[in-house]
Amino acid sequence: MNIFNNIGSDSINNKRLIVILFLTIFAVSLFGLTKTYESRLISKNNIEVMTNYGLFKNVLGFKKENRERYIRYYEKNQNLNHEDIVTHVNIGLDYGFYNYIRNCDISKDILILVNKYSKLDKNYVPNDLEEINSKYFIYGNQNKRMLKKEAKNAFERLSEASIKNRTPVYGQSAYRSYESQDILYKNEVKNDGSEKADSDVARPGHSEHQTGLTIDVSSNKTGNMLDFQNTDSFKWMQNNAYKYGFILRYPRGKESVHGYIYESWHYRYVGIKVARDMHDNYSNLTFDEYYYRFIEK
Ligand SMILES: [Zn+2]
Incomplete structure (x- = not known):
């Protein structure tokens, strides 16, 4: 009896594992697609579309008036994550030292x-x-x-x-x-x-x-x-x-x-x-x- 119970729980575990695996693959590809979409917009230099796309708006410290600056800074620094983009621009790094006082x-x-x-x-x-x-x-x-x-x-x-x-x-x-x-x-x-x-x-x-x-x-x-x-x-x-x-x-x-x-x-x-x-x-x-x-x- 115990043996059958074990087999049963193993197969449930396997199913769970497969579901988790699929979800992970789904999340990763969604992230990839989003990134590609951003890159495509950037390569078109389409600031207006990107602004409407709502990038960065859920990031800590987001300021509406800085939206275009975030995107322009991101164009030049695509290796940075969204949080760093928002923080750097809020500091003024996109202008350079002593240029945004x-x-x-x-x-x-x-x-x-x-x-x-x-x-x-x-x-x-x-x-x-x-x-x-x-x-x-x-x-x-x-x-x-x-x-x-x-x-x-x-x-x-x-x-x-x-x-x-x-x-x-x-x-x-x-x-x-x-x-x-x-x-x-x-x-x-x-x-x-x-x-x-x-x-x-x-x-x-x-x-x-x-x-x-x-x-x-x-x-x-x-x-x-x-x-x-x-x-x-x-x-x-x-x-x-x-x-x-x-x-x-x-x-x-x-x-x-x-x-x-x-x-x-x-x-x-x-x-x-x-x-x-x-x-x-x-x-x-x-x-x-x-x-x-x-x-x-
Ligand atoms: Zn000192």
Whole structure:
């Protein structure tokens, strides 16, 4: 009796397997057909038809006014998925760095986005800057030792924990005013030319350091920002920075999105909730991308 029961359930399982197999094949070919249809429309450069076709409209962050830009960007970047297309265009990547500049939404507070498309006013100064305790900062550099109060407290806790773990993380450069960024940028241009300057240093108004939420770090008290990635302190930061609300702002492999060289030393305070979410669930996104998917609206 048992034998027959087993045979019966085996054949049901087989049928199920066949149905699942057919459904999978059906879904894959449907996806293929959709892709081909999109490609055909693109090859005809038929923006109007594609707009009506409703592409991208169910994608997170979709904006009706950007529909044509999504399609034009997709024409040139068919290797990207729909989510990336929408996010990149919302950032402004289809225009290129510094070609689609808007004012920062300062009401976002600790989640403010500053990049090569979002600019802070010349007169913007954070309202609650406080000096970081010298125990947690490299020697000298007193004029760059300020952060917004919440970020400052978080950084001091982070630094204290890192010192206890014998993988110290000290602040090297925190708040910078519009004017000091202006001087820094002009010096870079003078020394290296504007192309190199733009990949290394933000133009005035476009620096996160002006928010008072950003800090460059070092693993010793004399300052070694550029070597930071080779230290155990950096490894510690990779596993622990988010617990204190900090994220690595300019990760490797994402240069075309954030627009800078990879900076292992530059950290941005976004609060523990967002830092943890980015660490746990969206480690492939830069803050620019995360912002347009989850924060902007
Ligand atoms: Zn920096």
